[in-house]
Amino acid sequence: MSIRQETLSRINGIDIGGGKMGVRQETLNKIKGVELKKIDMPKKVSSYFGENTFSITAMQKYLSKNTFDAFKKWMSEGVTISKDQADEIANAMKDWAMSKGATYYTHWFQPMTGLTAEKHDSFISITGPGKVIEKFSGSKLIQGEPDASSFPSGGIRATFEARGYTAWDPSSPAFIIESQLGKTLCIPTIFISYHGEALDKKLPLLRSDEALSKAAVNLLKLFGHKDVKKAFSTCGPEQEYFLIDKNYYNLRQDLVMTGRTLVGAASPKGQQLEDQYFGTIKERVVNYMFEVAEEAYKLGIPVMTRHNEVAPHQYEFAPIFEESNIAADHNQLLMEIMKKVALRHNMVCLLHEKPFAGINGSGKHVNWSLGDDKGNNLLNPGDTPEDSLQFLAVLAAVLRAVYLHSDLLRASVAMAGNEHRLGANEAPPAIISVFLGAQLTKVLDVIEKGAKSSVSKKDIIDLGIARLPRFNKDATDRNRTSPFAFTGNKFEFRAVGSSQNISTPITIVNTIIADSLDYVADKIKKASSGKDFNTAALQVIAQIIKETKDIRFEGNNYAEEWVKEAKKRGLPNIASTYESLEALTKEKNIALFEKYKVFSKEELVARYHIWIHTYDLILEIEANTLVEMVNASIVPAGYEYEKLLATNLGRLAELKKVAGMKLDTAVLKDKVEHLKDVSSKIYYVRRNTGEMVKLLEKAHTLSAEKRAELYFEELKPLMDHIRKHVDQLECVVSDEHWDLPKYREMLFIK
Ligand code: ADP
Ligand code: MG
Numbered sequence: 149m150s151i152r153q154e155t156l157s158r159i160n161g162i163d164i165g166g167g168k169m170g171v172r173q174e175t176l177n178k179i180k181g182v183e184l185k186k187i188d189m190p191k192k193v194s195s196y197f198g199e200n201t202f203s204i205t206a207m208q209k210y211l212s213k214n215t216f217d218a219f220k221k222w223m224s225e226g227v228t229i230s231k232d233q234a235d236e237i238a239n240a241m242k243d244w245a246m247s248k249g250a251t252y253y254t255h256w257f258q259p260m261t262g263l264t265a266e267k268h269d270s271f272i273s274i275t276g277p278g279k280v281i282e283k284f285s286g287s288k289l290i291q292g293e294p295d296a297s298s299f300p301s302g303g304i305r306a307t308f309e310a311r312g313y314t315a316w317d318p319s320s321p322a323f324i325i326e327s328q329l330g331k332t333l334c335i336p337t338i339f340i341s342y343h344g345e346a347l348d349k350k351l352p353l354l355r356s357d358e359a360l361s362k363a364a365v366n367l368l369k370l371f372g373h374k375d376v377k378k379a380f381s382t383c384g385p386e387q388e389y390f391l392i393d394k395n396y397y398n399l400r401q402d403l404v405m406t407g408r409t410l411v412g413a414a415s416p417k418g419q420q421l422e423d424q425y426f427g428t429i430k431e432r433v434v435n436y437m438f439e440v441a442e443e444a445y446k447l448g449i450p451v452m453t454r455h456n457e458v459a460p461h462q463y464e465f466a467p468i469f470e471e472s473n474i475a476a477d478h479n480q481l482l483m484e485i486m487k488k489v490a491l492r493h494n495m496v497c498l499l500h501e502k503p504f505a506g507i508n509g510s511g512k513h514v515n516w517s518l519g520d521d522k523g524n525n526l527l528n529p530g531d532t533p534e535d536s537l538q539f540l541a542v543l544a545a546v547l548r549a550v551y552l553h554s555d556l557l558r559a560s561v562a563m564a565g566n567e568h569r570l571g572a573n574e575a576p577p578a579i580i581s582v583f584l585g586a587q588l589t590k591v592l593d594v595i596e597k598g599a600k601s602s603v604s605k606k607d608i609i610d611l612g613i614a615r616l617p618r619f620n621k622d623a624t625d626r627n628r629t630s631p632f633a634f635t636g637n638k639f640e641f642r643a644v645g646s647s648q649n650i651s652t653p654i655t656i657v658n659t660i661i662a663d664s665l666d667y668v669a670d671k672i673k674k675a676s677s678g679k680d681f682n683t684a685a686l687q688v689i690a691q692i693i694k695e696t697k698d699i700r701f702e703g704n705n706y707a708e709e710w711v712k713e714a715k716k717r718g719l720p721n722i723a724s725t726y727e728s729l730e731a732l733t734k735e736k737n738i739a740l741f742e743k744y745k746v747f748s749k750e751e752l753v754a755r756y757h758i759w760i761h762t763y764d765l766i767l768e769i770e771a772n773t774l775v776e777m778v779n780a781s782i783v784p785a786g787y788e789y790e791k792l793l794a795t796n797l798g799r800l801a802e803l804k805k806v807a808g809m810k811l812d813t814a815v816l817k818d819k820v821e822h823l824k825d826v827s828s829k830i831y832y833v834r835r836n837t838g839e840m841v842k843l844l845e846k847a848h849t850l851s852a853e854k855r856a857e858l859y860f861e862e863l864k865p866l867m868d869h870i871r872k873h874v875d876q877l878e879c880v881v882s883d884e885h886w887d888l889p890k891y892r893e894m895l896f897i898k
Contacts, residue, residue: 153540161727164880171887173479175395198448200248202241202322207792211241218558223319223377224521227821234249234286241322242284245333250324252332253284255292255314258349259299260758262649265339267292268332290316291336300761302754306344312347314339317354318578320477323447329532336477345751352746353473356658357381363665364518364526367545370669371538380520381658382638384469385479385826388510388646389486390462390498391433395497396889401781403423405773406766407500407565407647410867411782414506415892419459427456433463440465444787455509460895469515472658476651479512483647499647502568504891509569510574510646516657517638518542527799529638537685540542540595541672542844544692545664546639547582550632551696553660553740554580555720555731557632562728563759564766567860578728579714580719581701583630589702595686596693621735627703659706659746668692723762726856732756760852777888778837782874784884786830791880793823808845826880832873840866 167515176555208216217231222229229237246255269288272280292314298314314337339348346352357380364379385852397403402410429437437454444451450468457464465486467478483499490497502509518526527543532538550557557580561570570578584592627633631643644653668688676684698717703710714721722728731737741747747755797819803809804816843863847855878886 154169161451169516170884172399172889172893173883175399175889176893178395186292193445196332196471197445199448200324200326200446202244204321206244207237207240210244211236219318222815231286234290236286238284238286238289241289241333241335242282245272245284245322245331248324250333252329252861253335254332255316255337256334256338257314258339258480258649258651259339259347259763260302260349260477260755261300262349262647264484265299266332266334292337297346299339300758301347302757304347304750304754311342312339313342317350317473319473320352323481326446332863349649349655350473350476352655352751353476353651353658354698356655356662356744356746357472357634359746360658360665363662363669365521367541367665368520368526368538368668368695370672371534371541373522374519376520376522376811379526380519381472381654381655382469382517382519382525383472383475383650384467384513384515385475385644385650386464387479387482387486388457388462388512390459390466390500390503390510391436391490391495392498392894394494394496396894398893399887399889401774401777402424402770403496403498403503403690406770407498408503408568408770409891410770410774411871411874411878412504412776412891413878415890415895417490417892417896418507424830429454429456429463430533432493432495436489436495437463437465438494439489440482440486443489444482447478447481447485449482450483451482457510459504459767462508462510471519472516472654474565474872476649476654479650491677501563501565501647502646504895506891507895511569511642512644512648512650514641514644514647514650514653514657515635515638516641516654518661525637527634527639533682537682537689540591540689541685542665543588543634543669544689544696545668546661547699548656548692549660549664550580550582551699552664553656553737554699555722555728555734556656556660556737557643557653558722559731561643561645562725563645564725564763565647566724567723568644569645570643576629577710577721578723579707579719580631580699580712581705581714582639582699582805583627583633583702584700585627585634586702589700591894592693595690598690601693627702627705630701631705636751655746659741662744663740663757663859676774690743720896722858724860726760726853726860729756729759732759733815737787757852760856761881764852764859767856767863768844768847770839772862772869774870775837775841776872778833778874782877783830783834785881785887786826786833786877788885789828789881790823790826792885793819793826797823811817822880826877829873829877829880833870833877836866836870836873840870 200479204220206218211219215229215236216285218227218229219232219237220229242253250271252268254268255704256267259265271282271284273283275281292881293311301312317336317338320336323332323335324334336350338346340351341347346355360381361379365376368376368379392403400409402408441451441454444467450470451465452468453464453466455464457463465474465482467482470478474737486497487499499510500513520526526539527546527845528535528539530539557576570576628642633640633642641653641657644650671688671691672681672685675688680837698719701710701714711721733756738747738749738752742749742753744757798817800809800811800816804811843866847858847863850858878888878890
């Protein structure tokens with residue numbers, strides 16, 4: 149039976165057993181949506197939102213009033229609770245979790261790998277021979293020791309003191325993760341060494357928020373808000389992702405091993421028609437989105453919007469913003485949910501920054517702002533001249549922070565996956581700049597020119613900044629190409645990679661802005677002593693606007709002219725991960741992080757080493773996967789097809805010679821050309837792969853830094869080169885022999 153007939157038989161429900169089809173074609177036949185069991189979730193989200201979290205409301209129900217009040221005081225003012233109170237909270241947490249059916253608990257943390265980690269323990273304690281009770285003490289709640297000698301520490305821990313400790317982070321509520329056969333209580337924790345060094349992504353974030361709070365409160369006091377006690381960063385991360393059918397995924401060892409396709413010819417139809425962006429969402433995908441949202445809501449994750457993205461099979465979830473610490477935990481959880489739920493729908497969720505070449509990659513737009521405990525957003529332009537002035541002071545601080553520390557922002561998004569994206573045609577370039585929009589730019593221009601020696605309220609009104617226009621999100625005034633864009637009442641850091649843990653980018657944003665808020669406050673304080681406050685403030689702002697002008701760019705960040713212009717302005721444009729990460733080892737940056745107690749020198753340098761090392765490992769996994777694909781799948785497919793052509797040609801030549809078959813030489817020549825073409829493509833694939841193997845061997849003698857350099861400068865171009873020939877081969881080899889699912893199938897057949 150031919151493949152077509154086999155397919156027809158199957159459609160008609162006739163089982164024809166193993167036929168002639170290639171693996172890929174059989175797989176194509178298996179693609180179908182899963183039959184969904186109707187899940188009876190309550191219709192109203194509010195009736196179950198956060199039901200699997202030990203929220204403030206749940207706590208209040210399970211705790212004595214004294215302990216509950218003490219806990220709240222701890223959160224708002226930092227007054228630590230007693231050991232007895234910790235025991236009571238642990239017990240309450242256990243009772244609550246058991247009432248929900250949990251039998252295990254885990255300290256949940258975010259090691260420097262960027263993933264999340266868990267070590268599960270049962271609640272049971274032995275009370276006698278064959279007898280157990282469920283017990284959970286305050287000490288177990290507060291501190292755990294996951295014997296974590298295999299987590300990367302970047303040299304912070306010597307092996308003889310390899311222990312890492314997890315410590316409860318009470319600012320993020322405990323939650324329950326459900327799996328089919330049981331439930332686990334997860335307790336958000338930080339992860340530290342015996343000497344208290346941060347071994348995770350979370351502790352630095354908490355520290356940076358503290359630094360930011362101090363600096364913001366200080367500035368607010370200067371502007372007359374004496375009653376503000378606390379400020380914090382807020383974050384709403386927009387999460388992009390791809391979905392593909394699991395059957396394809398399983399046949400692509402590159403996707404399984406590396407999360408991205410290492411080969412694959414472009415599909416004739418890609419995203420050029422832009423017919424997917426915000427288009428109708430396919431039913432199979434909508435079902436998936438419903439279930440993701442439900443799972444998220446149970447955990448109190450406020451997923452808000454969902455839509456199709458630009459590339460085929462690319463989508464986005466965006467939550468309502470929260471305090472950064474919670475937003476970071478929630479984003480990690482959301483990514484886990486997205487992956488888990490996809491499998492239930494017979495799909496795989498790809499979070500890699502560039503799963504498919506030639507079409508858009510995925511990012512995570514980190515929306516960032518600064519809030520205070522009075523409910524104000526400090527990046528809100530404000531209603532009165534005083535408010536406007538304060539807004540401009542904060543804005544000036546942001547501009548200065550990005551201007552001075554764009555190297556750190558670049559480093560915060562430096563990773564192997566994102567390297568494919570930054571500077572490619574759809575993502576922000578590796579050049580960091582700030583976009584403010586036409587209105588705000590005009591205001592800054594006026595201030596810059598008009599900084600007078602004395603300014604009255606009326607002058608401020610004349611300057612046009614009394615009531616700064618409400619910068620409501622306005623589609624006409626949005627620049628989607630900017631890596632750091634002002635979008636109404638927040639900044640959007642768009643260079644973050646889709647798979648990244650957002651803690652580090654936020655930590656860095658928080659710290660550099662804390663530093664600049666201090667700078668601005670200090671300058672205004674000095675300038676205003678004995679002078680009019682508004683005049684002094686406006687002069688300081690004008691000065692900063694002038695000094696930091698080079699960081700502002702309103703045009704198209706993807707254009708070639710910007711690269712030239714940025715070079716003229718002296719803005720760094722670093723394409724590689726290894727060079728970007730060097731920012732973490734610069735003395736001025738170490739001093740900054742030490743000043744704000746966010747990272748010690750050791751902690752920062754440890755991160756540098758871990759991230760370089762991770763980059764090396766990822767590239768080695770990719771290269772080795774490619775070697776195997778070439779040797780075990782691509783070249784054999786080529787040989788099979790080559791054999792077919794050669795046999796064919798041989799027979800024809802023979803027929804011509806022996807049987808005198810009339811055959812135009814041009815016809816034979818054409819067949820020879822075809823065969824030659826296939827053979828030479830196989831040859832190039834093999835030759836370059838051989839070179840790559842040699843390069844990998846050579847790399848093993850080098851330091852991690854040198855390896856990262858070699859991989860960026862030589863290995864990646866070589867991999868691209870191999871890919872080019874493989875993709876050409878894919879376009880000539882017959883479908884019957886090519887077993888790797890093609891782009892046009894993975895991206896278009898639903
Ligand atoms: P777009 O795709 O146009 O950028 P979205 O509405 O998809 O806009 O996403 C905007 C994101 O910004 C949402 O996640 C939202 O919660 C977040 N956001 C809004 N206000 C703030 C704020 N003050 N601080 C941090 N994030 C915010
Ligand atoms: Mg956005």
